[in-house]
Amino acid sequence: MPQKWYNVAPDLPRPLDPPLNPETKEPIGPEALIPIFPMELIKQEVSQERWIEIPDEILRILALWRPSPLHRAFSLERALKTPARIYYKNESLSPPGSHKPNTAVAQAYYNKMEGVRRICTETGAGQWGSALAFACKLLGLEATVYMVKCSYQQKPYRKSLMHIWGATVYASPTNLTRCGRAVLEMDPDSPGSLGCAISEAMEDAVMHDDAKYSLGSVLNHVLLHQTIVGLEIKKQLEIAGDKADVLVGCVGGGSNFAGAILPFVADKIKGQALDFIGVEPCSCPTLTKGPYRYDFGDLARMTPLLKMHTLGHGFIPPAIHAGGLRYHGAAPIVCQLVDSGLVIPRAYHQNEVFEASMLFASTEGLVCAPETSHAIKGAIDEALKCKETGEEKCIVFNYSGHGHFDLAAYDAYLGGNLQDYEYPLDKIEKALQDVPVI
Amino acid sequence: MPQKWYNVAPDLPRPLDPPLNPETKEPIGPEALIPIFPMELIKQEVSQERWIEIPDEILRILALWRPSPLHRAFSLERALKTPARIYYKNESLSPPGSHKPNTAVAQAYYNKMEGVRRICTETGAGQWGSALAFACKLLGLEATVYMVKCSYQQKPYRKSLMHIWGATVYASPTNLTRCGRAVLEMDPDSPGSLGCAISEAMEDAVMHDDAKYSLGSVLNHVLLHQTIVGLEIKKQLEIAGDKADVLVGCVGGGSNFAGAILPFVADKIKGQALDFIGVEPCSCPTLTKGPYRYDFGDLARMTPLLKMHTLGHGFIPPAIHAGGLRYHGAAPIVCQLVDSGLVIPRAYHQNEVFEASMLFASTEGLVCAPETSHAIKGAIDEALKCKETGEEKCIVFNYSGHGHFDLAAYDAYLGGNLQDYEYPLDKIEKALQDVPVI
Numbered sequence: 001m002p003q004k005w006y007n008v009a010p011d012l013p014r015p016l017d018p019p020l021n022p023e024t025k026e027p028i029g030p031e032a033l034i035p036i037f038p039m040e041l042i043k044q045e046v047s048q049e050r051w052i053e054i055p056d057e058i059l060r061i062l063a064l065w066r067p068s069p070l071h072r073a074f075s076l077e078r079a080l081k082t083p084a085r086i087y088y089k090n091e092s093l094s095p096p097g098s099h100k101p102n103t104a105v106a107q108a109y110y111n112k113m114e115g116v117r118r119i120c121t122e123t124g125a126g127q128w129g130s131a132l133a134f135a136c137k138l139l140g141l142e143a144t145v146y147m148v149k150c151s152y153q154q155k156p157y158r159k160s161l162m163h164i165w166g167a168t169v170y171a172s173p174t175n176l177t178r179c180g181r182a183v184l185e186m187d188p189d190s191p192g193s194l195g196c197a198i199s200e201a202m203e204d205a206v207m208h209d210d211a212k213y214s215l216g217s218v219l220n221h222v223l224l225h226q227t228i229v230g231l232e233i234k235k236q237l238e239i240a241g242d243k244a245d246v247l248v249g250c251v252g253g254g255s256n257f258a259g260a261i262l263p264f265v266a267d268k269i270k271g272q273a274l275d276f277i278g279v280e281p282c283s284c285p286t287l288t289k290g291p292y293r294y295d296f297g298d299l300a301r302m303t304p305l306l307k308m309h310t311l312g313h314g315f316i317p318p319a320i321h322a323g324g325l326r327y328h329g330a331a332p333i334v335c336q337l338v339d340s341g342l343v344i345p346r347a348y349h350q351n352e353v354f355e356a357s358m359l360f361a362s363t364e365g366l367v368c369a370p371e372t373s374h375a376i377k378g379a380i381d382e383a384l385k386c387k388e389t390g391e392e393k394c395i396v397f398n399y400s401g402h403g404h405f406d407l408a409a410y411d412a413y414l415g416g417n418l419q420d421y422e423y424p425l426d427k428i429e430k431a432l433q434d435v436p437v438i
Numbered sequence: 439m440p441q442k443w444y445n446v447a448p449d450l451p452r453p454l455d456p457p458l459n460p461e462t463k464e465p466i467g468p469e470a471l472i473p474i475f476p477m478e479l480i481k482q483e484v485s486q487e488r489w490i491e492i493p494d495e496i497l498r499i500l501a502l503w504r505p506s507p508l509h510r511a512f513s514l515e516r517a518l519k520t521p522a523r524i525y526y527k528n529e530s531l532s533p534p535g536s537h538k539p540n541t542a543v544a545q546a547y548y549n550k551m552e553g554v555r556r557i558c559t560e561t562g563a564g565q566w567g568s569a570l571a572f573a574c575k576l577l578g579l580e581a582t583v584y585m586v587k588c589s590y591q592q593k594p595y596r597k598s599l600m601h602i603w604g605a606t607v608y609a610s611p612t613n614l615t616r617c618g619r620a621v622l623e624m625d626p627d628s629p630g631s632l633g634c635a636i637s638e639a640m641e642d643a644v645m646h647d648d649a650k651y652s653l654g655s656v657l658n659h660v661l662l663h664q665t666i667v668g669l670e671i672k673k674q675l676e677i678a679g680d681k682a683d684v685l686v687g688c689v690g691g692g693s694n695f696a697g698a699i700l701p702f703v704a705d706k707i708k709g710q711a712l713d714f715i716g717v718e719p720c721s722c723p724t725l726t727k728g729p730y731r732y733d734f735g736d737l738a739r740m741t742p743l744l745k746m747h748t749l750g751h752g753f754i755p756p757a758i759h760a761g762g763l764r765y766h767g768a769a770p771i772v773c774q775l776v777d778s779g780l781v782i783p784r785a786y787h788q789n790e791v792f793e794a795s796m797l798f799a800s801t802e803g804l805v806c807a808p809e810t811s812h813a814i815k816g817a818i819d820e821a822l823k824c825k826e827t828g829e830e831k832c833i834v835f836n837y838s839g840h841g842h843f844d845l846a847a848y849d850a851y852l853g854g855n856l857q858d859y860e861y862p863l864d865k866i867e868k869a870l871q872d873v874p875v876i
Contacts, residue, residue: 060512157846165799361533367599407595
């Protein structure tokens with residue numbers, strides 16, 4: 001198991017554009033983040049150190065399921081009749097069922113070290129909320145999760161998971177925060193939104209001395225914690241006597257994709273032939289259709305301005321089943337890699353990715369999360385290209401999570417009830433009119 | 439990974455009492471089973487060979503998740519302040535989420551080898567049905583699953599899993615079989631029962647030349663296939679430089695428990711100090727309160743008579759959440775080991791086993807199936823005994839499945855809505871009046 005995280009910052013093609021203060025348009029300093037995050041995470045956010053030691057207590061908890069297995073998908077290869085070798089990195093074996101606890105455990109640890117007693121966060125469908133609840137329970141912290149109300153009502157089981165791990169879960173909007181009360185005043189029956197839940201969690205953290213806020217993707221320190229995935233892949237391929245030609249992952253905020261590819265970025269910059277493919281839904285085409293510019297991270301404009309591909313912070317994505325891929329922006333690191341041509345973005349429709357995950361379930365046996373099905377589809381398409389060209393490429397994808405809490409989505413697919421959406425370009429342009437040009 | 443299954447038959451303290459023809463009370467020969475099972479499984483059922491080679495194609499599929507990890511539960515040990523070492527064998531990482539596919543894959547394989555195109559089976563909550571659907575899909579067979587109607591309606595997600603793996607799932611009673619029609623005539627709104635579903639699946643298999651029947655527990659060949667679990671435990675403990683003092687498992691039909699302990703039975707008979715603890719619910723106290731005698735395996739009296747501990751084939755267990763432990767009998771091999779004093783049976787109540795699984799989730803992070811929580815409680819009690827005596831025992835339990843499809847049971851526990859049942863002795867006596875004494 002790797003003992004250090006890899007920080008890609010010093011190896012990026014150019015320095016990252018800094019987050020800006022929305023008022024002054026000036027770069028914000030780390031001190032602005034102190035009410036929100038513990039100091040050690042702020043340091044990691046801006047660090048230029050290539051390697052950062054993983055503390056023993058974090059390693060001890062990660063060892064409950066890490067190193068995660070890298071499997072060769074022999075049966076899938078046979079079904080595709082491809083000369084390619086396909087590997088998948090199985091991040092679904094963590095207790096919460098995804099890659100998310102890789103950073104949840106680290107974030108909970110640094111908060112604990114700095115005397116924080118309670119962590120506030122938001123969650124949509126509940127994958128991130130359950131990962132943070134898990135991490136807090138194992139480290140003896142309290143977790144407060146603002147869960148978008150419609151998910152709270154429709155997806156009871158991830159809420160149950162959070163309760164098992166001792167978290168307090170609120171249906172957002174609540175009347176516990178200024179922001180929640182404002183929304184409820186306008187509409188007492190509001191189904192909530194991720195933007196509102198973020199605002200409530202941040203407000204809760206800022207208003208209480210013993211509490212901080214935590215985010216499950218997008219930020220540099222989150223991606224840093226996920227590099228353990230790619231570092232393991234590298235080592236495991238070495239042991240298998242193989243070497244990656246193509247790396248594939250799905251992209252919502254970008255953390256699982258970045259975790260897999262960042263440790264290989266320097267190799268590619270040095271000239272190794274290596275493709276990084278980031279897969280997103282056609283209905284939320286951030287990397288494939290969103291311009292690369294400064295925008296807010298949230299609907300309520302509470303965050304600093306971040307340089308990223310964006311569909312506009314006012315973007316409201318269709319209700320696809322891959323809830324984790326419904327974000328208007330993406331991690332600034334991933335966006336810079338797309339902008340510089342090092343990452344190839346690709347978009348697929350719902351039905352074709354479910355078709356891919358059905359093939360995977362029929363061959364390798366595993367039932368994946370709707371988000372993960374995008375990565376599977378990307379890998380399958382690369383393997384089919386190899387079938388045409390005869391190339392014996394080594395294709396690796398990140399199996400980011402299982403679908404045990406998403407079976408209603410499979411029912412919808414099998415019943416022929418899944419709709420495909422193409423997000424229209426004029427809507428994106430309209431959403432972006434509202435964004436300050438810098 | 440072990441290349442052979444271990445057959446305990448030649449090492450049992452005495453030969454197993456044979457299954458009897460209910461009409462003649464004479465032992466039934468293997469030929470009576472030909473309409474039901476493929477020849478190779480019938481041979482395994484009566485084999486006296488100590489080691490049976492695992493065919494390559496089975497090994498290839500098992501390798502999707504095997505060898506399964508044996509984890510040291512360091513955090514649980516710390517929480518209990520016990521000098522004992524606690525290990526758990528994690529069988530929850532198989533795609534269907536339990537130990538069941540260890541035999542489902544083997545049974546599907548032997549059926550395929552003998553030209554069977556379709557396998558019929560019954561399922562209650564759906565754990566066995568989904569394991570068989572998975573195995574059939576990977577081996578290119580059809581699966582027909584008769585699912586007890588009330589589960590079919592109340593537990594839609596295991597049904598979804600079976601659909602993903604291509605199985606045909608019927609809500610039993612159906613009007614497709616003589617037996618189902620008879621039940622529906624009496625009560626068109628019958629919620630169904632496992633007994634009825636077994637009868638429907640067997641009838642379907644017997645009536646169709648290209649189909650056979652499959653059972654997920656109880657029989658000798660099922661237990662044989664599960665010994666891969668115990669063989670791995672043995673090897674993994676060796677690698678860890680440790681040696682088991684206590685082995686614990688939950689007992690419904692008995693296959694996961696037997697899989698863990700059978701490879702250690704000969705060691706105990708030769709004099710090694712070693713405790714085998716089989717844990718069952720107080721509400722279905724087969725091993726702790728049922729007499730050891732011949733009884734039918736099913737409500738409808740279609741099976742041969744089996745020598746086992748039994749609560750009477752007419753026994754209707756309370757609706758506890760550990761659905762897999764609600765069987766009136768248990769595997770004849772396990773029962774003989776209990777009768778001869780080699781296995782210690784123990785019974786617990788619902789609430790105390792959920793308390794144990796909550797402690798496990800809070801320390802080791804994993805959320806177990808309600809069945810598995812019985813094994814955890816058994817292991818914790820052994821570890822607490824060590825705390826009193828100061829003994830540094832090595833305690834191993836079989837973590838037979840995850841609880842991802844059982845979160846409603848946790849909600850009930852956390853809401854204080856779980857009832858404890860003690861099954862009254864006079865009811866057992868009454869149910870047994872109906873059983874022929876041999």
